[in-house]
Amino acid sequence: MLGTNQEYAKSYNLRIVLEAIRTNGPLSRADVARATRLTRQTISNIVDELLSQHLVSETGRQQGRRGTPATLLEFQPKAAYSIGFDLDQAHLTAVLMDLNGAVEVRYQERLNYPSPQESLEKMTHLTEQLLEQQNLPRSKICGVGIGVPGPMRMLDSAKDQRQVINPHGFPGWENTPIAEHLAERLDLPVQLENNATAAAIGESFYGAGQGLKHFFYVFLGMGLGGGLFIQGQPFHGLGGNAGEIGFLPIQNAGRYEQLGYFFSADMLFNMLRAQGHDIKQLEDLAHLLAQDDPDLLAWLDQAADHLARALLSVEYLVDPEALIVGGSWPVPVLEHLIQDLRQHINSGRIQHKSYAPELMLSHAGEDAAVLGVATLPIYHMLTPLHHIHKEAAPQSRLFTGVLS
């Protein structure tokens, strides 16, 4: 229960102005003033600060209308960069992206259940290498995001601090404060998030979720994850497990089973191998689908049936604008699943509803997780503060003078 003051109001306005230019730009100062209901003078002052930080630039003038031609302001995506690392049981994927989400460098390495220590080494080394290769000063990196599979534990709900716990089928990672360790080594702010939520954040910032207030994100990787977006913000719930539909108990043949059970890639691989298929990784599923393999199709259909029921619950409980399906599955397989899902959901939706959430495919493609993870520091730096009281200060390394 904290009060606020001018300073916090200012940092709020700063972010609002920057966000307006970023998402609707190019805009003139007068445009921004109208959009935010602040005065032109106020916007002028704020824009001066943004210009001096090179977060926006003046690009051209708008002619054709009456009056003085307006000076157009544009967001400068190369003002800073972000690094994302996505870790799972079999890969380390890294990405360097600019503030617009454009990938400058992508790197991927196959791993075999890496330990936290090993991962830490690799991430440290990769970061230094990236900075050198791209000739970027450390001060231009606004932060590092790490994505891990599986649930997190809320350590300090005020600070939104979280830790990895019990990542499903990923031994050695229990209770590892990996973000703190990497932050110390790199002297950069590091954010940790489970890769499903990170993908949802990425989708909301750059992808299909742009502009949506409420949506649910289904993340398909080696398992099943989910992320819930409410009021334009990721929602974690009490313990940080909101949206984790992988653990959802559903009734199957009379007894309860976790929904994630029907989406275990390991189990699918074993089943397919037993049928004589040569399957090593998720990418291989695209081949099988192209051949209309009946085993895969049957598995997909059953999975869709169960998932559809969970999504119906989401629809009626949360009443969202969209259900977005993404993850590291090959895109054709995702598309097939979405078709299946659509059928199952429609047959379950009895009530004649005047509207229904849209079921759509993630824009990010198979790299949804890394892209999401890399947006974490950007999101924290740029997103408008939703609470303007005295604690809502963001921890962005860059532009602390401006955006804090």
Added chain:
Amino acid sequence: MLGTNQEYAKSYNLRIVLEAIRTNGPLSRADVARATRLTRQTISNIVDELLSQHLVSETGRQQGRRGTPATLLEFQPKAAYSIGFDLDQAHLTAVLMDLNGAVEVRYQERLNYPSPQESLEKMTHLTEQLLEQQNLPRSKICGVGIGVPGPMRMLDSAKDQRQVINPHGFPGWENTPIAEHLAERLDLPVQLENNATAAAIGESFYGAGQGLKHFFYVFLGMGLGGGLFIQGQPFHGLGGNAGEIGFLPIQNAGRYEQLGYFFSADMLFNMLRAQGHDIKQLEDLAHLLAQDDPDLLAWLDQAADHLARALLSVEYLVDPEALIVGGSWPVPVLEHLIQDLRQHINSGRIQHKSYAPELMLSHAGEDAAVLGVATLPIYHMLTPLHHIHKEAAPQSRLFTGVLS
């Protein structure tokens, strides 16, 4: 995407200070300053305004510690009153309550599917009568809340304007702008809410939900309703139907059925009457339960089984702190249902979780709906603004000078 300024920051601080005193009072100015991280001087100024509006009063001094004895400030619940009307197919219930939620007058009348016109007449008349009886000037009424069963439609999501649509089994009420009509007649601000959400708001403000950030409220009346609280605020979703679990499709014997079907009081009454019981209204169920009536027990158990699955979905999707069960059922029947629910939920929760939401009974008792409805205007008047931008102005009639 709106900016903010000093004025909005001030109205925010005003509410924060009042809320601190209301919920944690009595407090000294210095206490409030520490709690809000504002300066003592700022608090002094704000408190002066609250004193002049009689929203708080100075009550005694705190001795025993070092230093000047602190002047204690206390919330003044009689500074204003609120009127609530709960309408359903068979009743009109009215309540006059003070800002602490204490009921001054309660009135109930049995009705038989009243039309909007008839209800409007009755509510207008009752309001005038209440004011006269209690000798209250109109200016002391901060607003009127109306509760109706069934779903609403979001008319203007920015202004949170909503209308009744298709109330289940309540003909003549489709698309009725009842709130606007009553507001015009009474010249008072009127808020409309479905009674399940209203009950949840009441519970969060005065009852078991006090202090909880995220909870789900199950409302049992003539049908099944629900309300979702997120970040301490009622959450409506895109179309205003979030939490409406009555429409949730669940699988039963191979085909989908709406969850509300298993909670239809009309169908229960018919069934019990066919068994020879004399049942007219919900209150009569208490008798049957006291006799351990097997028909009722079986019905309750089946209902609990289905509801438990929905609540499991809530648990895993939203990760709330509590699930609260309330409504207009007799309290003993609610208690029995909760016992049943607890068993069913525990048997479904496979994952070994380190914590689980608490399943609890509403504090409000059988009047949960009216009490919740009457808190609507109070909630809107007192609750801290969550968005401090230029549109978040509250429409409270009273104290507009202060709290807007």
Added chain:
DNA sequence: TCTATTTTGTCAATCCAATTGTCAAAGTCG
């Protein structure tokens, strides 16, 4: 008992960001 210390709440002055008002510049409309 007396002094040092702590704490409260107010007064006065300052600070800071948004607002108001004005105006020159630069275009379009008729």
Added chain:
DNA sequence: CGACTTTGACAATTGGATTGACAAAATAGA
């Protein structure tokens, strides 16, 4: 070409939080 619009900056004002100082009133400890 003159009337009108629109932009963006300058200057002065406003309003609310902050800072610093202080008197008053209590307790702790000698």
